[in-house]
Amino acid sequence: MKVPYVNLPLQHQSLKVEILQAIEKTLNHGMFILGDEVQEFERMFADYCQVKYAVGVNSGTDALVLAMKALDIGEGDEVITVPNSFLATASSIVLAGAKPVFVDVRDDYNINPELIEPAITALTKAILPVHLTGRPADMTPITEIAKRHNLYVIEDCAQAIGAEYKDKSVGGFGDVGCFSLHPLKNLNALGDGGVITTDQKETYEYLLKARNHGLRNRDECDFWAYNSRLDAIQAAALKVKMRYLDEWTKKRRANAAFYREHLKEVVKVPVEKKDEKSVYHTFVIRAERRDELKEFLSSRGIDTKIHYPIPIHLQKAARTLGYKKGDFPVTERHAGEILSLPIYPELTKTQMDAVVGEVRNFYKFNRTDT
Ligand SMILES: *Cc1c(COP(=O)(O)O)cnc(C)c1O
Numbered sequence: 001m002k003v004p005y006v007n008l009p010l011q012h013q014s015l016k017v018e019i020l021q022a023i024e025k026t027l028n029h030g031m032f033i034l035g036d037e038v039q040e041f042e043r044m045f046a047d048y049c050q051v052k053y054a055v056g057v058n059s060g061t062d063a064l065v066l067a068m069k070a071l072d073i074g075e076g077d078e079v080i081t082v083p084n085s086f087l088a089t090a091s092s093i094v095l096a097g098a099k100p101v102f103v104d105v106r107d108d109y110n111i112n113p114e115l116i117e118p119a120i121t122a123l124t125k126a127i128l129p130v131h132l133t134g135r136p137a138d139m140t141p142i143t144e145i146a147k148r149h150n151l152y153v154i155e156d157c158a159q160a161i162g163a164e165y166k167d168k169s170v171g172g173f174g175d176v177g178c179f180s181l182h183p184l185k186n187l188n189a190l191g192d193g194g195v196i197t198t199d200q201k202e203t204y205e206y207l208l209k210a211r212n213h214g215l216r217n218r219d220e221c222d223f224w225a226y227n228s229r230l231d232a233i234q235a236a237a238l239k240v241k242m243r244y245l246d247e248w249t250k251k252r253r254a255n256a257a258f259y260r261e262h263l264k265e266v267v268k269v270p271v272e273k274k275d276e277k278s279v280y281h282t283f284v285i286r287a288e289r290r291d292e293l294k295e296f297l298s299s300r301g302i303d304t305k306i307h308y309p310i311p312i313h314l315q316k317a318a319r320t321l322g323y324k325k326g327d328f329p330v331t332e333r334h335a336g337e338i339l340s341l342p343i344y345p346e347l348t349k350t351q352m353d354a355v356v357g358e359v360r361n362f363y364k365f366n367r368t369d370t
Contacts, residue, residue: 001354003342005303008183010346015240019190022236032232034212041235042195044242045179048162049171051197053204056230057211060158060180063194064092066228067176068126070196070206071152073098077125079154082111083313083323084331085130089156090312098125100321102313104328108270109133109284112330113141117149126152131160131170133307134186134252134281135270139165139173154178157197159281161187162249166275171197181230181238186252186281187245189234251345252280255352259283259341262356266363268337282307283343285359290337296362302355305340 012019026037038056046054057063073079074097081089083102093100101124103115109132116127127146129137137155146153153174157163161179163170171177179185181193198204209216214225256278260269268286272278284307287293294304311331313323325332341355 001301001351003302003347003351003354005305005340005342006184006344007346008188011188011344015244018240019237022240023233026233026236034229035232037232037235037239038230041230041239041242044239045195046197048242048245049169049177049197051169051172051177052199052201053197055196055198055204055207055211056235057194057196057207058228058230059192060178060182060185060194061088061092061095062211062226062228063178063180063196064088064128064154064156065095066207066210066226067154067178067196068093068096068098069210070198070203071126071154071175073125073152076123078121078123079126079128080116080119080124081128081156082130082132082331083311083328084109084308084334085132085156085312086158086308087312087315087317088158089128089130090318093128099123100312102321102323102328104330105132105334106330108135108273109334110135110137111142113138113145116142116145120145120149120151124149124151126154128154128156129174130156130158131163133270133284134160134163134279135272136160136163136165136170136276136278139170143173152176158182158185160279161185162245163279164277167277172199175200176203181234186248186279187238187241189230190237191231191234193230193234193238195230248345249279252343253278255343255345255347256280256283258352259285259343259356263359266360280343282340284338284340286334286337287339287359288337288363290339293359293362294339297355297358300354300358302358303342306335306338307340309335311335 042054077098090100155174155177158180177197179195181189214223
């Protein structure tokens with residue numbers, strides 16, 4: 001039994017005809033930069049996230065950088081975020097010219113709202129919660145703190161399209177929401193891509209220019225800016241995929257429920273709280289003897305990953321920020337215990353049975369207490 005961690009060729013097998021038709025249509029009309037494909041995708045995306053506006057860009061990282069520029073965050077500013085995320089959460093803050101200030105997470109892998117206020121200084125400009133693993137961060141206290149201290153909220157929604165908190169979609173809680181369309185994300189392009197969501201007209205209008213050389217029209221430039229546009233050919237393929245997103249999310253959630261039911265006695269599994277709907281970008285367990293378990297599963301043909309083995313504050317790139325080992329004990333403890341199991345929609349029942357069976361086997365054969 002082989003269970004790869006992801007299987008993108010399999011996802012595209014059933015979509016191939018539709019996607020090739022969408023690409024052919026784009027080849028025929030020849031509007032490769034912006035135009036109808038991108039606009040139509042942005043409309044679909046905004047509606048899906050229940051926000052007024054969506055802007056397609058080059059990547060999730062660019063979405064974060066441009067969002068910060070739109071909010072005038074840069075030199076001399078601090079942005080509060082977590083050390084437990086993909087490193088682009090922090091690098092984008094630095095790339096915008098500002099300084100990331102980390103606070104630790106809770107056992108749900110998301111920012112601990114109780115630690116935010118003590119981290120606020122006169123330089124703090126924004127809070128950047130990540131909806132890690134596809135689970136929404138605790139947005140009510142976060143937005144309340146932001147309001148009290150007059151701070152922006154930037155949501156890192158890269159892993160969480162369709163996730164809900166109190167029945168509202170992520171991407172609509174903050175001033176801006178930043179999404180990635182990387183091939184490994186829940187809604188995935190055939191390459192790089194990203195989206196920024198907002199309800200603010202002014203922010204939206206800034207972003208339309210900021211992704212396109214600062215141009216207000218073909219010939220007039222308002223400010224120096226990047227070329228960071230979502231390709232029309234990607235938008236065309238993404239319009240096809242958006243129609244399947246709810247179905248895929250449903251399967252991810254069903255797979256998660258199955259794992260939870262069958263693994264809760266042997267490892268720590270994510271349990272959804274009342275106000276949360278997670279979309280399970282990853283299904284992260286916390287396991288005793290994690291490295292041995294990973295090795296054992298691998299020997300049985302089951303591929304797993306660790307998201308993430310090195311917390312951001314301990315990366316070489318983060319040295320100048322002045323953090324050290326021990327600063328974020330929850331994140332650091334998790335890094336040694338977490339393991340992501342395959343959770344994609346195309347998994348078969350036989351594959352899922354194998355994952356559950358082998359995890360249980362590992363603890364049965366290796367039990368030290370019997
Ligand atoms: C993937 C990811 C990003 C970056 O997105 P890219 O499209 O790869 O640039 C940012 N934040 C988080 C939490 C991510 O998972």
